[in-house]
Amino acid sequence: MASSAVLAASVLIILCLLHNFRCLARNIAAAKASGIPYVIIPVNVFSIFWLVSFSLWLPILHRLPTSWTSPWLQFMHPEWAYLLGHRPFEEIGSDIFLTVSPGRLQLWVADADVINQITTRRNDFPKPLKLYKRLDLYGKNVVSTEGSTWRQHRKVTAPSFSEKNNELVFTESLHHAQALLKLWTGDSGDESRTVRDPAADTMRFALYVISRAGFGVRVLWSHEEHEQEATRQDEVLMGTKPPPGHKLSYREALNSLLENIIWTQVFPKWFLAYSPFKNHKHLYVAINEWGKYMEELYEAKKLEIQSDQKSEGMDLFGALIKGAGMVPEADRDKGQSTQKQTLSDSDIFGNAFVFMLAGHETTANALHFSLVLLALNWNTQRRLQEDIDKTLHGKSISEWDYDEDFPKLFAGMGAAVMNETLRLIPAVTAIPKTTLKDRPQPITLQGRRVVVPGDCHVSLDSTAVHRHPRYWPCVPTGQGQNITNDLDQFKPERWLLDASDANSVSNADRPVSFDDEDLRGPSGLDTSSSLFKPIKGSYIPFSDGYRSCLGRRFSQVEILAVLAVIFREYSVELAIDPFSSDEQIDSMPKGGAERQKIWQKTADRANYLLRESLSSIITLQMRGNQIPLRLVKRGNERFIFQ
Structure with a gap:
């Protein structure tokens, strides 16, 4: 035997x-x-x-x-x-x-140019849907579909992300940015605390913004629970305690679901219920709990629309319900009510989930990495603060106006920091496409015709094209203005080139034709026309073409709002806790060699973790490690070295 x-x-x-x-x-x-x-x-x-x-x-x-x-x-x-x-x-x-x-x-x-060819030929280079099958946790959605089904999802979901809805995103970002500051600096705003896991806090920030701006749910920070009351009749407040009929609070269900989303990509949902591992069972409960929350919000939104109540802001559920034909509309010719349903209930839940998932991770990652990179680069941080001062003229946050102030932020140093962070650390390093079996596709490469084989996976390598010397300017250094290849370095100043220099290497304004204007994607530019304009296809943190990210402007508004809130009053530093104590640092001369030695050890560790500890599940994140930070009032910085 x-x-x-x-x-x-x-x-x-x-x-x-x-x-x-x-x-x-x-x-x-x-x-x-x-x-x-x-x-x-x-x-x-x-x-x-x-x-x-x-x-x-x-x-x-x-x-x-x-x-x-x-x-x-x-x-x-x-x-x-x-x-x-x-x-x-x-x-x-x-x-x-x-x-x-x-x-x-x-x-x-x-x-x-090849990237541009691929992204504008969506039928020749579709998404590999097998990679997105597990995102159908609640139903089909705009990310996990192709062809005519995708067109339906895109047309229904795109109106939720129009420019007119971003004022609420701006307002909510300002609110939650101030709550985040309070978490980090105490009630007085003067406490210099070590933020041990800034990535987790920025993830919560982005989740809370999209919950409110997209779904009408205001999730309270722990220090807000006894301070906040609903400001509008239709506003829903969610705290730490589960409401009647729920096992988990909204916040706990959502956090558990998103923090453990990897297991939904490995195992089917039914397996999680019978798994011997406690975290799998908890995830199964979280999946069901957040599904119940969505159903409740969905039913409430349908009643609100049927009664002709006006909702504030994005109203993602409302837009999905209306666009899907879930609510009868009057037939003007016949004087009758008709109902043409284009998306099912599960489709609406599926889109709500994928926007919640994708809509917070990109923003949270960009904010987290921006803070770390600014802490590593004091001169850039100081230039950002000066630009914010010049832009906002010392106005209180309550006086900030989206229409007046956001365009200025989008054209200044804050946008340069955001763009440079996304250039170096894009959320998705290899944007996936594919060719169909037995359908090879010709493309033109530098004037030469080549053929992509059929049944071939295609990766648009955002990290590589974002660091390609052909497409990106380098920043002059030193008194002699020598130019070296610095494309692996964080230099937001490269986005602030003179218009004449930027236009000499740009074709960003080249028109792109679409066969259906409804599928064009979100309004607005990837970058401000006042900054360096990359050649089309060379800057793809939000992908490009038909399948570009619907929430691009949503994310940009969030990031710029929170950067402005933080750096108008504070500076961010690397926390030196692993190598020294506050008492030891205070005893060292400011700007001296001893302080610089401690800071350099901390900076070396941070740079190492940025290189070696990032990995992708859905987006590129730091996993298993943290780079602690500390916020200090401007003027009280401890590590300034000229």
Whole structure:
């Protein structure tokens, strides 16, 4: 029996090896025929097997002779696109190339014109829907669909994100930014506390803004619970205690769901209920609880619309219900009520969930990384503060006006900081597309025609194209104004070039034709016309073309509002707790070598974590580590070195 089992296992292994060899040979043949440079790698780095076990294999592979592993080993880390930037493209000598494994043909793109071709040919390069299947936790949505179904979802959801709705986003961002400051600096605003996990706090900030601006739910911070009352009749307040009929509070259900969303991508929902692990069971409860909250909000919104009540702001649920035809509309010709339902209830819940998920992570990440990068770059932070002072003229926050003040913030240093953060650390490093099986697609690369094979995964490498010397200006340094390649560095000043310099390398104003204006996407520009305008396809933190992010302007409004609130009064510093105490720092001369040595240790650790501790589940985030920060009143900074 034992020998039979060994024989069967041996046969199975041989068959698997033969199958992999045949698949690899087929993929190599397709790569050769494409005319695109390619690199052969031994395994698909995005397979479940490799994602789970790569940390075991990579140390072993790195011990092998370089002649055995070059050039493929650098592509074996799942986050190589973020870790290496544009360098692999330079080494290969092409701005597009294929990685070829037995399990996958993968095209990597860092050419702006090719990116533009792909994003404007949505039928030729659709999204790989298998990657988004688990986002259908509550129903189909605008992210997880393609073709005519996607067109329905897009037309119904896009009106929620029009420019006229962003005033409420601005107002809510100001409110929650002040609550966040109070959390970090105490009731008096003068307490210099170490913020040990700023990423978690910025995530809460973004969640609370979209809950209110998108769904009419004001989620209270812990220190607000005894201070706040509903300011409008239709406003819903959610605190730490579950309301009747619920096991979890709104905040707890949402936080648990989003913090553990990875498990919904690995296991089906039913498995979580029977899993032996406590966090899986809690996640199952959270999924059901937030679904119940959505159903309650949904029913209340339908009644509100039917009674012709006017809602404030974005009103995402209201827009979905109206656009989906869930509420009867009068037939003017016949004088009758008709109801043409284009999206089901589950579709509406699915879109609500995906906007809640995607609508907070990008903003939260950008805010978190902006604060860390500013703490590492004092001169840039000081320039930001000066620009905010000049823009807002010392007005109290209650006097800030969206129509008057946001355009100025969007054209100034705050926008430069935001854009530069998203250039260096985009939420998605490899925007996924695909070609259909047996449908290869021709593209033009630098005037040469090549063919993307059918059934090929396509990654628009945002990190690489964001660091491509062809598309981005460098900042002059030193008295001699020497220019070196600084595209791996945080330099928001590159966005503040003279208009004549920016226009000399830009075609951002080149018109793009769409066959359906309803699908164009959110209004407004990726960047202000007053700042550097990247060549189309070279700056894609919100993707581009038909599938560009609907919530782009929503996110921009949030980020600029909270940066303005924080830096009008405060500076942000790296917390030096791991290396020294406040008493020790206070005993050191200001600006002296001792303080600088402590700060440099802290900065080295922060830079290391920014390089090595970021990974993607849905978006690129720091996982398993934190970079503690501290806010201090302007003028009381402890680490200023000229």
